[in-house]
Amino acid sequence: MRRSKGSVLVAVAIVGTVSAVAYPVFYSYPNRNAAAAAAVPTGDTVTTQWGPLTPMDRDLIIRVRLAGLWELPAGQQALERSGSKSVREAADHLIKGHTDLDKRSRIIAAKLGVELPNQPNAQQQGWLDEMTAAKTEAEYNKTWANLLRAAHGKIFPAIAAVRNNTRNTLVRQLASDANQTVLDHITILEGTGEIDFAQIADGSVSGTASPTGPPPPVPGQIVQPAPAAEPSTNPDVRSKPSPTTPGLVPTGRPDPEELNKDQGEPAIQ
Amino acid sequence: MRRINGSVIASLALVVTVGALAFPVWSYADRSGTAQANMAAGTVSTQWGPLTAADRDLIIRVRLAGLWELPAAEQAMQRSKSAKVKEAADHLIVGHKDLDQRVRAVAEQLNVELPNQPNAQQQGFLQQMSNATDDQYDRVWANLLRSAHGKIFPAIGTVRNMTENTLVRQLASDTNQTVLDHITMLEKTGQVDFDAIANGTI
Numbered sequence: 488m489r490r491s492k493g494s495v496l497v498a499v500a501i502v503g504t505v506s507a508v509a510y511p512v513f514y515s516y517p518n519r520n521a522a523a524a525a526a527v528p529t530g531d532t533v534t535t536q537w538g539p540l541t542p543m544d545r546d547l548i549i550r551v552r553l554a555g556l557w558e559l560p561a562g563q564q565a566l567e568r569s570g571s572k573s574v575r576e577a578a579d580h581l582i583k584g585h586t587d588l589d590k591r592s593r594i595i596a597a598k599l600g601v602e603l604p605n606q607p608n609a610q611q612q613g614w615l616d617e618m619t620a621a622k623t624e625a626e627y628n629k630t631w632a633n634l635l636r637a638a639h640g641k642i643f644p645a646i647a648a649v650r651n652n653t654r655n656t657l658v659r660q661l662a663s664d665a666n667q668t669v670l671d672h673i674t675i676l677e678g679t680g681e682i683d684f685a686q687i688a689d690g691s692v693s694g695t696a697s698p699t700g701p702p703p704p705v706p707g708q709i710v711q712p713a714p715a716a717e718p719s720t721n722p723d724v725r726s727k728p729s730p731t732t733p734g735l736v737p738t739g740r741p742d743p744e745e746l747n748k749d750q751g752e753p754a755i756q
Numbered sequence: 757m758r759r760i761n762g763s764v765i766a767s768l769a770l771v772v773t774v775g776a777l778a779f780p781v782w783s784y785a786d787r788s789g790t791a792q793a794n795m796a797a798g799t800v801s802t803q804w805g806p807l808t809a810a811d812r813d814l815i816i817r818v819r820l821a822g823l824w825e826l827p828a829a830e831q832a833m834q835r836s837k838s839a840k841v842k843e844a845a846d847h848l849i850v851g852h853k854d855l856d857q858r859v860r861a862v863a864e865q866l867n868v869e870l871p872n873q874p875n876a877q878q879q880g881f882l883q884q885m886s887n888a889t890d891d892q893y894d895r896v897w898a899n900l901l902r903s904a905h906g907k908i909f910p911a912i913g914t915v916r917n918m919t920e921n922t923l924v925r926q927l928a929s930d931t932n933q934t935v936l937d938h939i940t941m942l943e944k945t946g947q948v949d950f951d952a953i954a955n956g957t958i
Contacts, residue, residue, distance in 0.1 A: 650909060684805070701869070706800075712860065
């Protein structure tokens with residue numbers, strides 16, 4: 488009897504140990520599945536006449552479409568509910584910009600055979616509900632601007648990654664266009680003065696690695712101003728630098744149909 | 757007495773084991789704050805808002821870009837016979853002269869020390885261009901520059917989103933515009949190997 492008690496004890500200890508080891512791996516890492524699912528769009532790379540189309544490319548087309556599906560109603564609602572001039576101006580940019588991008592994403596999706604959603608996703612629906620539920624106008628303006636700014640800020644580096652990586656000429660142009668429109672929207676949303684930048688910074692860092700970068704400046708120690716980096720010869724240059732004033736990021740671009748001439752549309756259909 | 761000692765040791769060992777197993781579970785509760793804590797560690801406050809390590813990294817990278825891309829573009833003006841390469845070089849010179857002026861103003865205000873020489877990797881890129889034969893020159897030139905611009909482009913987007921510093925925010929917007937222009941101009945040379953860019957082999 489003593490002996491079997493001992494065996495039970497040992498067995499319980501082994502089960503306990505194994506589950507304790509397994510627990511953090513399987514259960515406790517919060518949102519681990521969500522994080523993994525969000526990280527990698529799935530599917531195969533397919534060949535098209537405009538170059539290979541990867542899952543990342545399709546993901547961008549769909550995200551541009553989804554952005555229009557919730558930001559257009561959000562922009563329209565702000566025009567109805569907000570009396571703030573700067574919020575209404577931002578809403579105006581959102582409506583113009585996403586009407587334009589939506590047209591581009593639909594044309595490209597049709598050419599590439601990508602199926603587009605026709606409803607905002609559950610998360611975006613939740614954001615619209617949050618805006619609708621805001622009680623006062625001040626609360627409305629703050630909720631509206633911060634939800635939209637956060638969404639634009641998340642997609643902005645993702646657009647840049649696709650712009651760099653894609654081998655598809657149509658997606659390349661869409662990424663350039665989306666980059667310009669999203670930077671305009673980010674800038675104009677910040678112009679409302681409602682943005683909580685600390686919250687955006689906290690929500691955007693991930694992982695546990697320390698950020699890399701040079702050490703902080705030493706207080707009281709003034710560094711020497713650096714000399715200008717200038718051409719050593721005197722080259723004959725004629726182009727203009729591209730930086731623009733905030734809120735004036737140009738969104739007037741050629742009509743999407745015009746892209747075809749430049750974008751590898753075959754001469755014979 | 758011996759038996760009691762043995763039990764005490766065994767119990768202690770069990771407690772330590774269970775404690776060691778439980779520790780990672782407990783520390784996961786804290787993990788969501790780790791990234792924020794690491795970011796805060798390298799952050800200093802300025803009158804234009806907090807300045808993070810990532811902010812300073814962008815400032816240095818914009819400066820470094822000018823330090824190697826200006827000589828690279830000047831070299832192409834002299835060596836390349838392609839009008840498109842020369843046009844891209846024109847954009848690089850004008851764009852990086854402008855950005856360099858902006859980044860020096862920002863660095864002076866924020867008291868960030870700037871390098872005055874390209875880094876070792878960038879010196880290597882310049883060397884590769886200089887060593888290229890005339891037939892290979894346009895291709896080597898356009899691909900090295902396109903790859904470098906493509907790598908910094910998403911990093912600019914990240915800083916543009918999350919910086920709390922108004923000077924860095926404006927610099928990131930300006931850099932985004934210039935870098936997208938340069939990427940586009942470099943691609944128009946027709947020399948860019950998109951497979952190599954996608955596979956990260958340049």
